[in-house]
Amino acid sequence: MSTAALAIEPVSPTPLLELRGISKEFPGVKALDDVSFAVFPGEVHMLLGENGAGKSSLMKVLCGAYRADAGEFYYKGEKVAISSTADAQKLGIAVIFQEFSLVPHLDIAQNIFLGREPKGRIPCTIDRRRILADARRVLGTIGFDIDPSTIVDKLGVAQQQMVEIAKAISQNARILVMDEPTAALSDRETELLFALIARLKADGVSIVYISHRMAEVFALGDRITVLRDGRRIDGVRPEDVTPDQLVRMMVGRNVDMTYPRNFADKPGELLLEVRGLTASTGISDINIEVRRGEIVGLCGLVGSGRSEVARAIFGADPVTSGEIVFDGKSISGEPDLAARRGIALIPESRKSEGLALLRSVSDNLVVSALRKLFPSGLFDQRSAQRTSDGLIRQLRIATPSARQTVGLLSGGNQQKVVIGKWLAAGSKLFIFDEPTRGIDVGAKSEIFALIDRLVAEGAAALMISSEQVEICHVCDRAYVMREGRIAGHLTRNELTEENIVRLGMHHA
Amino acid sequence: MTDITKEAIVPSRSLLSQDAVQVFYRLLAALLICAVLAVLSDSFLSLGNILNVLRQASLTFFIASGLTLVVLTAGLDLSVGANVALSACIAGTVIHKTGSPALGILTGIACGGIVGLLNGVMVTALRIPSFIATYGMLWVLNGLTYWYMAGETLHGFPAGFRQIGSGYLFGLPIPVYLLLVFLGIGTLFAQRTIWGQEIYAIGANPVAARLSGIPVARRLLLVYAVSGTMAGLASIIFLSRLNSAEADIGESLTLPAIAAVLIGGTSLFGGVGTVFGTFIGALILTLVLNGMNLLSVSANWQPLVTGIIVILAVWLDMKTRRRAQ
Numbered sequence: 076m077s078t079a080a081l082a083i084e085p086v087s088p089t090p091l092l093e094l095r096g097i098s099k100e101f102p103g104v105k106a107l108d109d110v111s112f113a114v115f116p117g118e119v120h121m122l123l124g125e126n127g128a129g130k131s132s133l134m135k136v137l138c139g140a141y142r143a144d145a146g147e148f149y150y151k152g153e154k155v156a157i158s159s160t161a162d163a164q165k166l167g168i169a170v171i172f173q174e175f176s177l178v179p180h181l182d183i184a185q186n187i188f189l190g191r192e193p194k195g196r197i198p199c200t201i202d203r204r205r206i207l208a209d210a211r212r213v214l215g216t217i218g219f220d221i222d223p224s225t226i227v228d229k230l231g232v233a234q235q236q237m238v239e240i241a242k243a244i245s246q247n248a249r250i251l252v253m254d255e256p257t258a259a260l261s262d263r264e265t266e267l268l269f270a271l272i273a274r275l276k277a278d279g280v281s282i283v284y285i286s287h288r289m290a291e292v293f294a295l296g297d298r299i300t301v302l303r304d305g306r307r308i309d310g311v312r313p314e315d316v317t318p319d320q321l322v323r324m325m326v327g328r329n330v331d332m333t334y335p336r337n338f339a340d341k342p343g344e345l346l347l348e349v350r351g352l353t354a355s356t357g358i359s360d361i362n363i364e365v366r367r368g369e370i371v372g373l374c375g376l377v378g379s380g381r382s383e384v385a386r387a388i389f390g391a392d393p394v395t396s397g398e399i400v401f402d403g404k405s406i407s408g409e410p411d412l413a414a415r416r417g418i419a420l421i422p423e424s425r426k427s428e429g430l431a432l433l434r435s436v437s438d439n440l441v442v443s444a445l446r447k448l449f450p451s452g453l454f455d456q457r458s459a460q461r462t463s464d465g466l467i468r469q470l471r472i473a474t475p476s477a478r479q480t481v482g483l484l485s486g487g488n489q490q491k492v493v494i495g496k497w498l499a500a501g502s503k504l505f506i507f508d509e510p511t512r513g514i515d516v517g518a519k520s521e522i523f524a525l526i527d528r529l530v531a532e533g534a535a536a537l538m539i540s541s542e543q544v545e546i547c548h549v550c551d552r553a554y555v556m557r558e559g560r561i562a563g564h565l566t567r568n569e570l571t572e573e574n575i576v577r578l579g580m581h582h583a
Numbered sequence: 584m585t586d587i588t589k590e591a592i593v594p595s596r597s598l599l600s601q602d603a604v605q606v607f608y609r610l611l612a613a614l615l616i617c618a619v620l621a622v623l624s625d626s627f628l629s630l631g632n633i634l635n636v637l638r639q640a641s642l643t644f645f646i647a648s649g650l651t652l653v654v655l656t657a658g659l660d661l662s663v664g665a666n667v668a669l670s671a672c673i674a675g676t677v678i679h680k681t682g683s684p685a686l687g688i689l690t691g692i693a694c695g696g697i698v699g700l701l702n703g704v705m706v707t708a709l710r711i712p713s714f715i716a717t718y719g720m721l722w723v724l725n726g727l728t729y730w731y732m733a734g735e736t737l738h739g740f741p742a743g744f745r746q747i748g749s750g751y752l753f754g755l756p757i758p759v760y761l762l763l764v765f766l767g768i769g770t771l772f773a774q775r776t777i778w779g780q781e782i783y784a785i786g787a788n789p790v791a792a793r794l795s796g797i798p799v800a801r802r803l804l805l806v807y808a809v810s811g812t813m814a815g816l817a818s819i820i821f822l823s824r825l826n827s828a829e830a831d832i833g834e835s836l837t838l839p840a841i842a843a844v845l846i847g848g849t850s851l852f853g854g855v856g857t858v859f860g861t862f863i864g865a866l867i868l869t870l871v872l873n874g875m876n877l878l879s880v881s882a883n884w885q886p887l888v889t890g891i892i893v894i895l896a897v898w899l900d901m902k903t904r905r906r907a908q
Binding site for chain 1: 774775776777778779780781783784787788790791792793794795796797798800854855
């Protein structure tokens with residue numbers, strides 16, 4: 076991979092901030108691998124990449140939240156160290172996260188100067204008049220006309236974002252990192268934000284801008300850096316590339332994938348039909364069909380509403396309109412009803428949503444099948460143990476015994492326990508939400524082989540994954556989501572990483 | 584947390600489950616206290632004293648057994664004592680008015696159950712944290728009881744009714760039989776029914792329990808109703824034993840019941856504990872207080888000692904559990 080910091084010539088000769096050869100490793104994952112990255116004064120630098128490409132890690136290294144394992148930082152050509160958020164702040168780096176860090180019950184002025192309030196004449200008091208005046212001045216520089224004594228709680232998302240920016244500017248930020256700043260904004264608010272960005276640029280402030288919207292990338296960006304698998308793939312100018320070329324740079328990750336899959340030649344009967352499903356969690360007008368014998372992918376960017384669709388089908392979130400038809404019957408209600416009808420959810424976070432970590436493997440394996448295994452209502456530990464032993468053998472769960480505390484197993488084996496509890500329950504439709512997250516390659520193959528076996532035996536699977544490669548290798552077909560809606564459907568032949576990314580990105 | 588890539592086979596825990604180990608240590612502690620008291624006091628090992636200890640422990644246990652189920656779901660029921668008072672006063676009035684102990688017993692238990700059900704509704708339908716819901720209920724019940732009794736004391740009940748709390752059968756106090764019955768029912772319910780298993784699952788991880796298809800709200804409703812019903816039952820035994828009812832009889836009951844649950848090894852964070860442990864907890868608590876009486880230690884020291892035992896028991900539990908994980 077390229078180690079040269081710059082593939083393209085800068086606007087001004089010295090970068091404001093330059094990162095050289097940054098690496099950051101977490102056990103099992105190389106989040107950043109020899110990434111070089113430079114920001115010049117007064118430019119908007121777009122950072123592009125798929126889920127898990129390393130954008131967030133780079134951002135966190137930049138603001139001092141993560142400490143890089145290797146690499147160097149240069150500020151205006153001089154070598155510096157960023158090993159804490161205080162270091163980053165001193166260099167004038169500020170991050171506007173998607174989740175704001177404002178205190179809701181304080182007013183705008185208090186939020187802007189939190190922790191650095193001007194002191195009053197009486198000890199331990201705040202000079203109220205000065206803080207308001209200072210706040211007004213800062214708000215004036217970014218052209219935000221609002222009374223600084225307004226409580227932040229009463230502000231909309233766009234206004235809160237403005238306050239965040241004002242706070243950063245008041246700390247003399249010269250480099251502003253923005254993580255998908257338009258994700259929650261209306262068109263009008265987006266225009267205002269763009270105007271502000273132009274204004275900041277004119278003042279010489281540099282902006283590192285993370286976005287999934289192609290239109291923004293081309294409208295705002297002075298330069299574009301593409302990350303993939305924790306590596307810097309390329310640095311380009313927007314006028315030199317097409318959206319398709321960018322998509323191609325983003326996809327194509329290399330994952331060792333060797334699991335056999337017998338694709339369904341002729342899928343079985345319709346098992347799940349979702350019509351016009353809308354929920355208050357942000358998904359609307361979802362239409363999905365899953366047949367027996369099929370593995371259907373549900374992809375899209377993180378936050379596009381994939382998990383919300385899964386939860387709505389399972390009854391975990393209330394549905395506001397639309398219909399879910401399962402096995403010929405219209406269904407509604409809580410997860411216990413969905414589970415009893417034969418729907419299984421393998422949730423995204425197995426530790427917090429899938430398992431009772433301090434209970435035993437056996438306890439976890441039978442928990443969804445209690446009614447089925449013990450129709451009389453009387454529980455028998457030995458019989459539960461026998462069922463568990465069978466599942467442990469069948470799924471090859473590596474555990475010394477069924478009595479082992481499930482929290483002590485490895486990630487892959489924990490995931491097998493979550494799947495196993497639905498096998499015990501005899502489920503017909505398995506909804507997998509990121510089934511291979513945090514699991515090593517060997518266990519991944521095993522889990523895919525298991526899913527394959529399940530559908531071959533007449534079950535159906537709906538699989539959410541951020542790994543496009545996995546979707547392409549495993550699924551019979553896939554739906555792609557964007558902003559809470561189904562953006563498109565890809566048949567087996569159309570199922571390529573590029574098509575998934577193209578449908579999942581924002582073109583508008 | 585990250586995953587271990589290669590399978591790390593962690594040594595299995597011992598043949599006995601952790602619950603069994605916990606109960607075993609508690610039994611050992613109880614026996615140790617007995618041994619010490621037997622040496623220090625001549626009257627400790629007398630039949631009369633031992634039966635007295637068991638009867639005392641049974642009163643705490645009735646309230647604490649229902650409470651154990653609530654605590655297993657990571658909840659708390661602070662209204663049990665106030666519930667006992669209201670239920671006792673209502674049962675007493677019914678017996679006085681109708682002359683029928685059976686009717687009184689039924690209304691008392693029903694009153695306790697309804698209060699518990701209301702707690703459950705607050706926790707599930709209104710989503711009020713159990714600690715706050717039942718704390719509010721404590722005041723509401725106290726208010727109701729004081730208004731209802733208006734400073735009166737109900738006194739004098741039929742001899743047959745009084746047998747429940749103070750009678751003997753084959754040389755053993757009747758409350759001790761009741762204790763054994765409810766210890767059996769409680770243990771059976773918690774360990775040998777699917778509802779019991781679901782309650783443990785809810786306490787260990789309510790989110791995972793819901794996503795595993797457990798009807799969490801219905802089980803919580805059940806648990807609070809059981810806790811209330813057990814308080815109602817305890818009210819009958821109190822009423823029968825004291826042969827009187829006043830508005831303030833519940834005030835000294837809640838905290839010892841919670842102490843018995845905690846000493847018995849049930850975790851306030853839910854998912855860990857047993858009804859049998861709570862019985863031993865009640866026994867240890869009673870033994871210590873009984874011993875202090877026998878050794879003529881001033882009653883003023885009792886709360887202090889109770890507090891120390893609770894802290895010690897919970898600390899030891901956390902230490903052993905941390906080592907196991």
